[in-house]
Amino acid sequence: MRFNLVILMKIVILGFGAVGQGVTRVISLKREYLLDKYGLQLDIVAAVDRSGAALSENGLEPETLLETKAETGKLSQYPEYGVEGVSGLELLDEVEYDCLVEVTPTNIEDGEPALSHMQKAMEKGKDVVTSNKGPLALSFTKLAETAQKTGTNFKYEASVGGAMPIINLAHDTLAGSDVESVYGILNGTTNYILSRMAKEGSSYEQTLNEARELGIAETDPSQDVDGWDAACKIVILANSVLNRECALEDVKVEGISKITPEAMALAKKEGYLIKLIGEASQDVLEVSPRLVKEGSPFAVEGTLNVATLKTDLAEDVTVVGKGAGSIETASAILSDLLNIWNSG
Amino acid sequence: MRVNLVLELLDVPGQLLDVLRPMGRLGANIVAVIHQRDVKTDEGKVPVQITIEGDEETLNRVIDVLEENGIQIMEVDGVLRREKITTILVGNIVDQDLKDTVNLLNQLPGVRVADLDLKMSDPPERSASKIVMEAREGLKQEVFKKVNEIGDLKGFLVINEI
Numbered sequence: 001m002r003f004n005l006v007i008l009m010k011i012v013i014l015g016f017g018a019v020g021q022g023v024t025r026v027i028s029l030k031r032e033y034l035l036d037k038y039g040l041q042l043d044i045v046a047a048v049d050r051s052g053a054a055l056s057e058n059g060l061e062p063e064t065l066l067e068t069k070a071e072t073g074k075l076s077q078y079p080e081y082g083v084e085g086v087s088g089l090e091l092l093d094e095v096e097y098d099c100l101v102e103v104t105p106t107n108i109e110d111g112e113p114a115l116s117h118m119q120k121a122m123e124k125g126k127d128v129v130t131s132n133k134g135p136l137a138l139s140f141t142k143l144a145e146t147a148q149k150t151g152t153n154f155k156y157e158a159s160v161g162g163a164m165p166i167i168n169l170a171h172d173t174l175a176g177s178d179v180e181s182v183y184g185i186l187n188g189t190t191n192y193i194l195s196r197m198a199k200e201g202s203s204y205e206q207t208l209n210e211a212r213e214l215g216i217a218e219t220d221p222s223q224d225v226d227g228w229d230a231a232c233k234i235v236i237l238a239n240s241v242l243n244r245e246c247a248l249e250d251v252k253v254e255g256i257s258k259i260t261p262e263a264m265a266l267a268k269k270e271g272y273l274i275k276l277i278g279e280a281s282q283d284v285l286e287v288s289p290r291l292v293k294e295g296s297p298f299a300v301e302g303t304l305n306v307a308t309l310k311t312d313l314a315e316d317v318t319v320v321g322k323g324a325g326s327i328e329t330a331s332a333i334l335s336d337l338l339n340i341w342n343s344g
Numbered sequence: 345m346r347v348n349l350v351l352e353l354l355d356v357p358g359q360l361l362d363v364l365r366p367m368g369r370l371g372a373n374i375v376a377v378i379h380q381r382d383v384k385t386d387e388g389k390v391p392v393q394i395t396i397e398g399d400e401e402t403l404n405r406v407i408d409v410l411e412e413n414g415i416q417i418m419e420v421d422g423v424l425r426r427e428k429i430t431t432i433l434v435g436n437i438v439d440q441d442l443k444d445t446v447n448l449l450n451q452l453p454g455v456r457v458a459d460l461d462l463k464m465s466d467p468p469e470r471s472a473s474k475i476v477m478e479a480r481e482g483l484k485q486e487v488f489k490k491v492n493e494i495g496d497l498k499g500f501l502v503i504n505e506i
Contacts, residue, residue: 292505
């Protein structure tokens with residue numbers, strides 16, 4: 001079916017790293033599909049990185065944005081529409097748009113600058129889609145209240161488990177079922193390390209170095225291996241899925257650095273694997289290494305994520321998916337954009 | 345209806361009577377009792393098989409009262425009433441820690457440490473020990489809480505089941 005009326009959604013992308021580029025690529029890849037299926041045209045009216053911005057109210061070319069970034073590393077070099085040194089916050093005052101895609105690097109200290117970006121957009125009546133965990137884990141209640149007060153859409157499926165559907169699954173698909181608890185493997189880097197340790201019998205340090213060399217672990221892997229990344233996600237799930245008001249400081253966090261080959265071997269002997277598990281219920285908020293049965297849905301390898309929702313009616317629902325990756329994470333952002341479009 | 349129970353009793357006088365008396369009092373009909381004092385479990389207890397008859401409500405009441413009286417019911421109609429709980433501790437574990445830990449866990453009602461495994465390492469801080477417990481159904485969370493307390497106290501990393 002071809003729609004006679006094409007509706008335009010103007011979006012601003014703040015942050016042009018892996019996720020921002022992924023969103024741009026997905027918009028380019030799906031242009032025809034979105035027109036055919038939804039009669040929707042997604043126009044990127046501004047994109048911002050550290051260097052500055054590219055902006056045009058008639059929409060920028062996704063391919064040109066990607067090429068400019070790849071060749072020069074700077075969006076401010078975008079032909080004709082590039083501007084140097086403009087900040088995200090300033091830009092949100094100047095540009096006409098419908099939806100902010102907030103994908104700046106996450107900050108788990110104070111959530112900035114993403115927190116201010118999102119607040120500002122919503123206060124001006126704009127919808128917000130984000131993959132940014134930090135501000136959500138620190139100030140979920142504040143952001144949700146702003147969204148409610150201003151009547152705007154605030155969507156963050158990509159902030160937990162990348163492509164793995166979990167938040168919208170709980171809100172929409174499982175509507176009517178009460179979610180009692182949620183637990184899962186929510187960090188790909190640690191899952192990779194623990195899977196390798198289980199398989200090779202190697203030490204934690206050795207395996208972490210290997211993961212670094214492969215680019216799976218960052219140079220400073222502390223947010224992942226100390227459990228803080230998973231803790232951010234468990235806070236987001238507790239707030240959004242369990243309606244439990246909480247923040248990062250409320251989580252009991254234990255990482256994987258103390259896990260030894262000896263512990264792995266003992267677990268294996270009993271038919272278990274050790275995984276870093278985040279768990280949230282009305283009285284638990286925790287990230288810690290746990291034993292999972294070999295052969296169970298939680299025995300996933302590599303950088304996969306998995307999560308189980310325990311519900312009253314549907315009982316256990318378990319999902320598995322790619323927890324990171326540029327296009328994969330962008331898929332969750334696109335689904336949020338489409339949900340907003342469908343609800344409007 | 346009928347139900348087959350497998351119990352484990354202490355090998356002391358009067359135990360069997362303590363089991364049979366409430367059954368009669370509550371109105372259950374005792375169909376069979378298989379009791380061999382020569383056969384013992386690892387813990388030195390005597391397994392007893394009892395078949396009783398009555399309406400469902402009476403039979404459930406009997407099971408509740410037996411458990412209230414601290415009788416260990418191992419199986420009901422072939423279904424195990426006890427579950428296995430596994431935990432792993434990591435840290436500088438010495439003999440004394442293990443003994444303490446096992447004692448503390450055994451003090452929990454309805455819980456018994458069934459298996460222990462220790463892997464020492466060099467440096468000793470990386471040693472790990474696996475503890476397998478048998479517990480009455482529904483005690484898992486309580487057991488994990490206790491294990492976490494012990495871990496906090498002794499500075500061990502505790503790895504519980506999910």
